Amino acid sequence: MKYQAINFEGLLGTEGFSNQLLTNHFTLYNGYVANTNKLMEEFAELEKQGKAGTPQYAEMKRRFGWEFDGMRLHELYFGNMVKGSLALDKSSKLCAKIAEDFGSFENWEKLFKAAGAMRGIGWTMVYYDAAGNQLLNTWINEHDGGHLAGAAPILIMDVFEHAFMIDYGLKRADYIEAFFKAIDWKAVQKRFDAASR
Numbered sequence: 001m002k003y004q005a006i007n008f009e010g011l012l013g014t015e016g017f018s019n020q021l022l023t024n025h026f027t028l029y030n031g032y033v034a035n036t037n038k039l040m041e042e043f044a045e046l047e048k049q050g051k052a053g054t055p056q057y058a059e060m061k062r063r064f065g066w067e068f069d070g071m072r073l074h075e076l077y078f079g080n081m082v083k084g085s086l087a088l089d090k091s092s093k094l095c096a097k098i099a100e101d102f103g104s105f106e107n108w109e110k111l112f113k114a115a116g117a118m119r120g121i122g123w124t125m126v127y128y129d130a131a132g133n134q135l136l137n138t139w140i141n142e143h144d145g146g147h148l149a150g151a152a153p154i155l156i157m158d159v160f161e162h163a164f165m166i167d168y169g170l171k172r173a174d175y176i177e178a179f180f181k182a183i184d185w186k187a188v189q190k191r192f193d194a195a196s197r
Contacts, residue, residue, distance in 0.1 A: 002040075003071065005033040008078040015084070016178025021166040028162060029078070032070035039064050065144030073123060073143055076156040080191075082184035089185070094154075094192045101135045109180070112137050112157075116176045121160045126188075127151035128195045152195035155188045 008026055012019050039060055046057045088095050088105070095105060102108035115137050116124035123140040129151040140146045157179055164175035
């Protein structure tokens with residue numbers, strides 16, 4: 001099966017995000033899709049040749065999580081953005097759960113933004129852990145490490161430099177404010193509903 005890149009060009013013109021930044025970011029995402037497909041083809045070829053036990057195969061397997069997660073995390077990130085924010089329904093199950101787990105929506109927002117402002121590259125994410133019935137703000141350093149096993153990603157914010165430096169330089173906090181104005185809370189709510197059934 002070949003993965004197909006999703007067209008996110010509908011986000012062009014989003015307030016707080018220049019078209020140059022978004023176009024560059026889409027190109028980066030397309031590279032993850034292409035590399036995921038390339039690795040899958042190379043696995044199949046090496047397997048056909050009986051070389052699944054080789055160091056080359058092993059190193060490619062180690063690399064696969066980076067490329068695949070790079071593809072999927074960008075899809076989740078762009079997928080929870082919209083041109084013109086769609087506010088969270090204050091009467092929603094998600095809003096109630098945020099208040100239950102963090103004390104209030106405002107407190108959750110403050111803590112999420114603080115995680116996003118940490119020094120380093122990575123992702124700031126809200127996971128829903130169904131086993132513990134809890135929302136968790138999380139920092140993920142690299143695409144392929146630090147994810148919470150069994151938990152569902154609900155909201156994803158890219159905080160690698162490529163997500164903001166063209167527009168904001170080192171002012172990550174300004175990027176985070178722009179991101180919050182572009183969150184598609186309907187998409188986030190849908191993910192939460194699916195994960196919390």
